[in-house]
Amino acid sequence: MLGRITSGVALASMAALVLVGCTPGPSEEEVVGEARATWEQFLGHLNEYSANPADADRQQLMRVADPAVADGQMQVFEQASAAGIHAEGARVTADFTAVQSNDNAQTVSAVVCVDVSGERVIAADGTDVTDADRPSQVAYELMFDRADSEDDSNLLITSYAEATDALAENPCS
Secondary structure, three states, rough: OEEEEHHHHHHHHHHHHHHHHHHOOOOHHHHHHHHHHHHHHHHHHHHHHHHHHHOOHOOOOOOOHHHHHHHHHHHHHHHHHHHHOOOEOOOEEEEEEEEEEEOOOOEEEEEEEEOOOEEEEOOOOOEOOOOOOOOOOOOOEEEEEEEOOOOOOOEEEEEEEOOOOOOOOOOOO
């Protein structure tokens, strides 16, 4: 009798291991949704800190971006604060398109179209210094990586750059 119980427990344990090993990772739709959510949090921080550059918080940025991206943005906010420049209004995502995601959902590349028409750049004296030739929408190329996050469970933005004119997947077109 004890032999049957032991065999039954062993079979159940093996079945559980097989099922755990075969558990599929997140679907591409889930990964793209996670990347978009990470982007929206990042954009929210950009909007908040552009309005009040002196309040920029590197730790908050690092919840959604790796240290290099967070540090790059902190430099921008520090320069704006020193010059007395801030933004009024907000940037809004007009389109988010995942270009590529690897099979194990560790990295995602995307292009995003950001509507900047509602954002104005204000100088220290209160005058609007927004470039009159600035386009109403700007495309950015993004890279997300799960391996760079502290607990490997969240996608972080590891690259954030204005897209080149040669971008094949321009979401602002």
